[in-house]
Amino acid sequence: MLFWGEMSDQKIYLANLAMQLCQMDPKTFGGIVFKTGAGAHMDTVRTALRNTKLGSTVIHPNMGVSDLIGGIDPIESLTAGKLVHKSGVLARSGWNVVVMAERLTQQTAVLISQHMDTNHTDPFCIFDESEPNEENHLSALSERMAFFFDLNNLRQNQFLVDIAPIKLAKKAIPKLSPEQQKMVVSVALQFGIFSLRPVAMVQRAAQYLCLMDERDRVSQDDIDTAAQLIYAHRVTSLPSQKETAGETNEPTNQNEPTDSKEQNDTLELPEDLVIEAVKAILPKDLLDQITAKKRAKAKSNGDGFGLAQKSALRGRPLPALIGRPNDHVRIDILSSLRTAAPWQKLRKSQSSNDARIIIFPSDLHIQRFENRSERVVIFSVDASGSAAMTRLGEAKGAVELMLAQAYSKRDYVALIGFRDGRADILLPPTRSLVQAKKNLAALAAGGGTPLAMGMNSALNLAALVRRSGKSPSMAFLTDGKGNIDLEGQPGRQKAMSDAAQIAEMGRALNVPAIFIDCGRRGNPELAKIANKMGGEYLCLPRANAQAISDLAQSHLE
């Protein structure tokens, strides 16, 4: 069944297969997510989908509720003189092509997924054009999408789409044997996939693959392929080498990988074959990532995207107000109609005008929104040297304290740790205490101080945050004794001059910043850098969680 050619050939083959499956059973598989920038691949897929028998409709992230699931059509209602409902895009038949999905607000994404749960929808094809680390709100949606493909590394002119509908043999859908079912379940657990949705998807996919091949029994190959298609991008931990399956092989809690049972020398277990098949198509760097740090579970968060999501920021709609629309305020047609409606009979009897609806200027209502900008406090913490563990611990405490009040303050918090030639986003911007605890469970410390990297990473994140409409601010927690430069090379002088350079860049970005010096004596060099960045400098040798959180909140207002 499998075509073991070049990696990208296989990817193309699988992507086509995935789209076939989506067309066969959109209810089970939901759809497919492509991670790709605008370009040839996207055009290829979109054209192909448009030319399918199903056709396609485009969903744009800016579509409102009534565009998506239908509602009152004010214009039609006005001309017809009675209430006219319009159906939403989701009710239309054809592939639902979601473009620029990374711009979807969380509300819209969840709205679509709820609609999928309760109504029939045709398959989705979602194009996620986000940059690495850019936040998106897709997790609710991508959980319901069986398939995911990253097309970014695929060479141009390579992607051929051929998804003419396959005629399935008119046979009963074959069942998986009890052993096969157990295998499907157990493989998911070993890869740290806890949701049951993908498991049901793999079962279904294997059944369809078998039907497509006109066989009566689901084969090992069917399951291998199905698992590759559905499990591979959801993997959050790798099965340890000595692990085999067994009934006792249960996770004690969701955050831990499965308990292992002693290996009995049966290497050719069908289960191992599935595991190998899935492993074979995992991206190389993912393997490295997972084996390098065991925090993988928190990072990929079950959605295969690697970034968590936060609540949307839309202006909160306020009741409409009587007023005149102009360039800045929009007319609220529904409210205006409502006001005018009861008077129609009366007005018509007094007017010679035979217009269907008579609206007076005094009927006009305008829309109002209250726009509260949400703040994101980015902590960038020096995790180098001997005192690093305590410093990290206190920073973590401060993050959690701030999140505990996040609801009332509407603050998001992010945490960056820099040490030993690298700066990692330990906690992407979040408002969820639960998620923070999950991500910050294990932190690494020690090594040199790449101050410039830490600053650079914070600035990049701040820029991303700002692009999504929130207001970022940064808090640096360090003794300021940088000794690793931007390229990761040791050397005090270069390290500090790099830091100064980043500070200049930071000033241009104009993000409020605070430097908390936690060295035993104040470091004038850090004060200088703070000054260059236009930020504040505070010397606080024994910073604890409460103090840091208070400082960050009071100084970054």
Add this chain to the structure above:
Amino acid sequence: MNSAFPFSAIVGQDDMKLALTLTAIDPKIGGVLAFGDRGTGKSTAIRALADLLPNVEVVQGCPVNSEQMEQVPDWVKTAKPEIISINTPVVDLPLGVSADRVTGALDIERALVDGVKEFQPGLLAKANRGYLYIDEVNLLEDHIVDLLLDVAQSGINTVEKEGLSITHASRFILIGSGNPEEGELRPQLLDRFGLSVEVRTPQTIMDRVDVIKRRDEFDRDPEAYCAKWAAENAKVRNIILEGRERLNGVTMNHEMLEICAEICVAMGSDGLRGELTLLKTARAFAALQGDFIVHNEHIKRIAPMALSHRLRRDPLDDTGSSVRVERTLDAVLG
């Protein structure tokens, strides 16, 4: 809603099933909040609930499901003096719903066509004497939450807009589900839920295999599958009905009342609401178990779901709230 997965065929999820059953026995307990990761079957369980609930008697044609003719609001013109039996309403409140749709508003159609000012009831009317279900409740927009808080508290929906002045009863059991990783719930709304449960996927391989086996069977032929489980569902429905009958006879001695108070004090749960819920839930649980006297075991079983969302939060304490409840329980009950 014929194609909802049968309630009794749901594997595991004992806490959530118990909480839903208890609120069906005593609606005064208040709602249920189900928090858990994606793909744990929160919505499946709640959508399955509708099938299970005993019928309610309503005045025919009354948009707010009034029980008797006298209770029908005066603005209702469609009611007929006849009592009919309908399924307990379970109303979905989708995200992105407009405030008008929730509270009800001027009926535009009637206004446009006939020039009549008439009220078109909203979801709050439909949910009266039934359930109101909000999926992803933590993502609900603030202004809708504000509306709900007020109505959930008073049981009355008041609409004052566009020249309308309408009130009607709106007593419903609030059911919410969500994923805590997506943001916290407003404390005021949290407090309106009587019980809260944490939903997880089944933990053993055998249970998980069962889940996908049943799912497969259901997907092949939903109707046949539901028919297969109809008897089981009827059993649960009978248990609920029996529990309701027993409920008034369930007594609680002074010692038990003291224990409840002690637990709440030890836990530092804010306000009296926690204590009241604890009492009511313990009684409902006793009724469910066929007991007429509440004892320790009852309280022990239901205390975590009645109290875990009411604890004052200590962000630096890593232990989950249900663990803290259990710890206190052990200390108090010995």
